[in-house]
Amino acid sequence: MPLYWRVCLINGLVFVVGTAALALAPVTVSATVLVSEAVVLVLGLVGIVVLNSVLLRTSLAPLDRLIRLMDTVDLQRPGRRLPESGTGAVGQLVRGFNAMLERLETERGRSNAKALAAQEAERHRIARELHDEIGQGLTAVLLGLKQLSSGVPAAVQLQLMEVQETARATLDEVGGVARRLRPGVLEDLGLQSALASLATDFSSHGMHVRRATSPGLPELGSERELVIYRVAQEALTNAARHSNARTVRLSLQRQGMAVILAVEDDGTGLRGAEEGTGIHGMRERALLIGAELTVGPGESGTAVRLTVPLEAGR
Incomplete structure (x- = not known):
């Protein structure tokens, strides 16, 4: 049954019950309402309102749970679902929302797997280029500096040694970055x-x-x-x-x-x-x-x- 007609039916049922209670109850209302009659009317009104609210709350409670779950859903913490009960519009809505979460989590898992696989492949490529190109280039620079240092004055040799140490430290850092990118x-x-x-x-x-x-x-x-x-x-x-x-x-x-x-x-x-x-x-x-x-x-x-x-x- 659609939710609109369910609410109408609940309210109509409450009104019928209230009308039947007033018709069958041995009470009357005078032209000038007495205190005892006013008490009976107020109690009857309160009873109708309470009964209506209880029935509506029972019928619409899954919607409240659905709203709370929608506010707190996190696809990085999967598995949260609403209990599926009933065959009406609310039950269909809950089942549809649970199915939507299932599809979203599945699709997100697939896309994340592809993205992380591509990320690992890119890391391997960068690590390989660091090792093969930059690492070999720095090694060639170190060898060239070592050859130059043998035929220059002592003052220049000291400066070349400092440059060598800088190049060697850079080479070690490049190697460390490559190892972190690709854990061989x-x-x-x-x-x-x-x-x-x-x-x-x-x-x-x-x-x-x-x-x-x-x-x-x-x-x-x-x-x-x-x-x-x-x-x-x-x-x-x-x-x-x-x-x-x-x-x-x-x-x-x-x-x-x-x-x-x-x-x-x-x-x-x-x-x-x-x-x-x-x-x-x-x-x-x-x-x-x-x-x-x-x-x-x-x-x-x-x-x-x-x-x-x-x-x-x-």
Whole structure:
């Protein structure tokens, strides 16, 4: 039944009940309304209003729940649905909204997967160009400076050595950027070695990273390992850039049927700030593998926790 006719039917039913009650009740109204008659009329009116409001609230309650869900829906936290009940217009609206959320989450997951795959491919291309072109160019500059330094006066040799040190530091920085863009150690040696290398890189920049991994972790597959690595990389980057952390604890452990990555720092915390693009990117990556990401206050700073479910039999 359409919602309009349902409301009309409810109101009509209430009026019929009120009319029947007044017709059958042994009460009358005098030309001059008495106090007792006024009390009966007021009670009858209150009863009609209450009955009407209860019936309408019961009928329209799914609409209120739908409005609240629409105000709070977040496609980065999928799975929220309204209970589907009834066969009327409201029930059809709720089922249609749930189906729309399902389609949006599916399409968003596909588009995010394509976007992240393209992003990884672009990172690999940039890393390869940094290594093959800029890295080789800087190496050639270092060799040329070394040859020049052997046939120049001592004063000029000192200046050339300073230029060499600058070029060598630049070459190391380019190599570090290339490794962060394309974690070759992840492909060659596995996730635990890649996390160890990542912790070493950040520890060399003034932030102490304590690493703890449980032995005998199951095989996760290249896609899951890449997501875990990128989430750990982004969490460490945020701790270094935004939280002024001195110590960060990085752990990867198995708990039941899940592998949990935890990154907790001793910095200033979120302090009520809105989530930035880095955290949004971590959430998008977590959705790709069906993992759950939580970001919130830790014991002293910010705690990032990624829960990756394992397949049956692992």
